[in-house]
Amino acid sequence: MKNSKYSIILFYYSFFFLILGKVYAYDVSLSVGNLCEYVGKIQTDDSGSTNLCGFDPLIAGTFEYQLKNQFSLAPEIGLTFPKSGRDSYINKMSLFAIANGKYNYSNYHFIAGVGLFFTRLSSSGGNEELRNGTGTASFPLANGVVYSRNFILNFGAGYDFNKDWSADVLAFLFNALHKEDRAVSVAFKGIYHFGEL
Amino acid sequence: MRPIIYLSLGFLLQLTRAQAFTLNNSAAIVFAHDEVSVNIASNNCSNIGIDETELLSIVADAVDSYWNKSPTSRLKLRAGIVSSQLAAFKTGLICNANTSCDPNPTLAVSSGVLITCNNNSSNFSSNAVLAVTVPNNISGNTILGSLIMINDQVGNVFISKSRAEKVSIIAHELGHTFGLGHSPVSDSLMYYSTVSMRKSLGADDIDGITYLYPKQQPVTCGTITEKNNPNSWLGLLIGIGFISLLAGLFDKIQLRYLKLRPRV
Numbered sequence: 001m002k003n004s005k006y007s008i009i010l011f012y013y014s015f016f017f018l019i020l021g022k023v024y025a026y027d028v029s030l031s032v033g034n035l036c037e038y039v040g041k042i043q044t045d046d047s048g049s050t051n052l053c054g055f056d057p058l059i060a061g062t063f064e065y066q067l068k069n070q071f072s073l074a075p076e077i078g079l080t081f082p083k084s085g086r087d088s089y090i091n092k093m094s095l096f097a098i099a100n101g102k103y104n105y106s107n108y109h110f111i112a113g114v115g116l117f118f119t120r121l122s123s124s125g126g127n128e129e130l131r132n133g134t135g136t137a138s139f140p141l142a143n144g145v146v147y148s149r150n151f152i153l154n155f156g157a158g159y160d161f162n163k164d165w166s167a168d169v170l171a172f173l174f175n176a177l178h179k180e181d182r183a184v185s186v187a188f189k190g191i192y193h194f195g196e197l
Numbered sequence: 198m199r200p201i202i203y204l205s206l207g208f209l210l211q212l213t214r215a216q217a218f219t220l221n222n223s224a225a226i227v228f229a230h231d232e233v234s235v236n237i238a239s240n241n242c243s244n245i246g247i248d249e250t251e252l253l254s255i256v257a258d259a260v261d262s263y264w265n266k267s268p269t270s271r272l273k274l275r276a277g278i279v280s281s282q283l284a285a286f287k288t289g290l291i292c293n294a295n296t297s298c299d300p301n302p303t304l305a306v307s308s309g310v311l312i313t314c315n316n317n318s319s320n321f322s323s324n325a326v327l328a329v330t331v332p333n334n335i336s337g338n339t340i341l342g343s344l345i346m347i348n349d350q351v352g353n354v355f356i357s358k359s360r361a362e363k364v365s366i367i368a369h370e371l372g373h374t375f376g377l378g379h380s381p382v383s384d385s386l387m388y389y390s391t392v393s394m395r396k397s398l399g400a401d402d403i404d405g406i407t408y409l410y411p412k413q414q415p416v417t418c419g420t421i422t423e424k425n426n427p428n429s430w431l432g433l434l435i436g437i438g439f440i441s442l443l444a445g446l447f448d449k450i451q452l453r454y455l456k457l458r459p460r461v
Binding site: 038041044045046048050051089090116119121125127130132134137139140142143144146149151174181 | 217218219220221222223225261265266267268269270273322323325326329378379380381383384385386389390392394395396397398399400401403404407408411412413414415
């Protein structure tokens with residue numbers, strides 16, 4: 001039932017933009033930034049500290065359609081740079097495809113949208129000798145590629161410095177309807193606007 | 198300019214590091230269902246300082262404070278019931294003698310996870326070993342049932358742990374029940390040793406449970422997911438297709454008044 005609720009949100013969101021009317025212009029942009037994953041959810045040391053923002057650079061491309069009444073539709077695709085494990089066994093990267101709506105007010109813009117967030121995990125197999133009880137044991141490593149897929153809600157805001165450059169802060173809300181595993185990731189981006197190509 | 202960009206990119210790639218999780222078997226066996234019940238064997242705990250009802254309460258905290266918080270995995274563990282079990286769960290061997298660990302079939306758990314106290318010294322190499330865990334009922338690549346034995350011998354270390362530490366110990370053992378091995382880093386729940394200030398999952402704990410039980414929102418097709426499942430690619434295509442559809446829809450209907458985007 002939770003999954004169908006996400007689908008219903010998707011339907012009403014897309015319907016909202018169907019009634020906004022014609023497209024006036026478009027803008028292609030490229031952004032570079034950092035993704036702060038699952039803020040406050042991950043333990044980072046033995047003293048119980050949790051994460052605030054790790055180093056997880058991202059790159060994204062946006063195709064923004066200018067609509068009427070200062071609204072625009074800005075679908076975006078992006079990814080984080082692949083990470084290798086501390087011992088190089090696990091490779092992880094994230095990909096996202098989001099459909100954001102934007103409201104432009106003076107030099108500011110406000111963002112809300114929905115999307116899909118993919119977590120890609122891969123490893124080449126093998127074994128790792130690790131401590132186990134009072135001795136050691138050989139633990140198998142993962143072998144293969146797996147994608148998990150989350151439906152996310154996005155909220156954010158940004159500032160236009162000039163016609164070429166802007167900056168955004170965007171929050172990705174995971175499992176919005178489920179308190180148990182709800183989490184927020186935050187993306188900080190610098191954006192270069194190519195305008196109409 | 199270009200060499201600086203390449204150097205910077207290489208620097209970025211070197212700095213980004215993820216953790217490393219391991220599995221407890223090479224076949225990456227998993228539970229078939231997204232919800233797994235964790236039950237307690239009754240009347241087996243004599244020397245750990247708590248009864249089975251309190252142990253069940255600790256299980257509830259363990260699943261809710263740790264594994265069920267992972268945002269990218271579909272597996273949910275639920276505290277079950279306290280139930281009567283064979284006396285062999287208190288005194289028997291978890292693995293057959295003289296084997297690396299062939300599970301003792303007498304103690305096969307029919308479904309979910311069973312936690313029992315056990316006082317057989319052959320199961321624990323020393324009193325410093327808090328618990329042992331084995332998925333002991335497997336069919337193909339599917340875990341049907343897993344068993345956790347808590348060291349209930351006189352002089353065990355479990356009794357001296359705080360409640361918070363007991364919660365993290367149980368959570369660690371539950372990680373083994375659904376397919377995870379140990380982690381090499383101390384900030385992970387699946388590190389081989391307890392840490393007094395354990396409060397949350399570590400990064401590779403989340404990666405490990407996600408690898409074994411990836412979430413498939415907004416729709417799923419069944420609860421068993423194979424590695425490299427085309428369903429995952431389908432999800433990527435759904436996402437890109439949805440965005441393309443919206444973009445193309447507006448383009449087709451209203452591409453009439455193209456003006457330069459009014460930017461400052």
